[in-house]
Amino acid sequence: MKVIVADQAGVCFGVKRALDLVNAEAEHGGEIATLGPLIHNPQVVHDLECKGVRVVKRVSEVARGTIVMPSHGVARDVTKSAEAAGLRVVDAACPFVEKVHRRVERLAKDGYVVVVVGDAGHSEVKAIKSAAGDDAVVVSSPEDVESVDWSGKKAGIVSQTTQTPWRFGEIVGMIAARAMEVVAYNTICYATHDRQSAARALAPKVEAMFVVGGRNSANTNRLAEICSEEGVPTYHIETAAEVQPGWVVGMQVVGLTAGASTPEWIIEEVKMQLERM
Ligand code: SF4
Incomplete structure (x- = not known):
């Protein structure tokens, strides 16, 4: 056949970069942990565990050594809490994800309600939302759009980096038909x-x-x-x-x-x- x-x-640029960073850290020795899985591939995460790289759910589970922030990013206060705990922080967040964080911070500063088109439960989306402030909303479907009152709102829309352009376009169109003002950035990588x-x-x-x-x-x-x-x-x-x-x-x-x-x-x-x- x-x-x-x-x-x-x-493997993409961002994942390769994250793996290179962690492998380099692991070669130096010392205690090393990643906050959640470094990337969303169980076999690769298992390989890293075999090299001594632990996966932890919370910063508080790491007493000393190095903590690596995953490729899909984390909320800023998580990084701050790791630094405050005296840990060495290695940020393996993909630069494309970082760019989305800066974009939503700017939108929120300019008075837009930030809308993230993506999967609400996904760690990348949670991190983007935290950078966007309390008003931010996540929508993943046309039904989600209909459940929000858009009247009089200025919506600043970005996408989870892994969305499809068709879903993003559909949702932007629906919000544009309902909100007072819409600015949309296609942040699919x-x-x-x-x-x-x-x-x-x-x-x-x-x-x-x-x-x-x-x-x-x-x-x-x-x-x-x-x-x-x-x-x-x-x-x-x-x-x-x-x-x-x-x-x-x-x-x-x-x-x-x-x-x-x-x-x-x-x-x-x-x-x-x-x-x-
Ligand atoms: S944002 Fe794109 S390039 Fe970066 S890790 Fe995710 S899929 Fe890879």
Whole structure:
């Protein structure tokens, strides 16, 4: 069976940067922890744990040494509390996420109600919201837009970096029809954009799509949605071991893409597993 890998797939600039930072810290030795998973890929996080990098839920769980802030960012007061506790802080937040934080701070200062288009429970969105102040709202669906009273409001809209442009555009349009004034910044990062475009281009040319990446990875979930929307059977998996032979019976050619936090070795394992079938 032929396996075509999407032109753009796997680890992005921000994730590579975060991994390089943590690996360099781990080589120096000493106690090191990440606040939450460094990236949304359980296999990579497990590898880091094997190198002695602990994952903690709260700053208070780290008594000494280095604490690393994850690639999807944290609220500013979290960083301050780590510094106040005497910890060495390494900020692995992706520069694109940082840019969104600066953007929402400016919007809030200019009197806009900041609107974040994204998944309310996602850590990146929580951090953006905290930078945007108490009035900020998160919307993830048309129903969320309808549940807010927009009359007389100045809305300053940004996107979670991993949203789809179609969802962002739909929600901006709905808010524009309801609010007094709207300013919208498309803050979807280029890595997300490139991976989504490549997946959308590949999906119609194959008999099934395999999307590899953490189930807790927002950008991987968006890739799976995009492939499904193209009408091909789509399988979101984390590792090669999850591939079931029954999924590809009689198929000649399948497609493969991967989220921005999926390392090359996992993509390669899935590709080999499929080729063997
Ligand atoms: S997906 Fe985009 S915002 Fe997130 S880490 Fe990668 S480059 Fe940065």
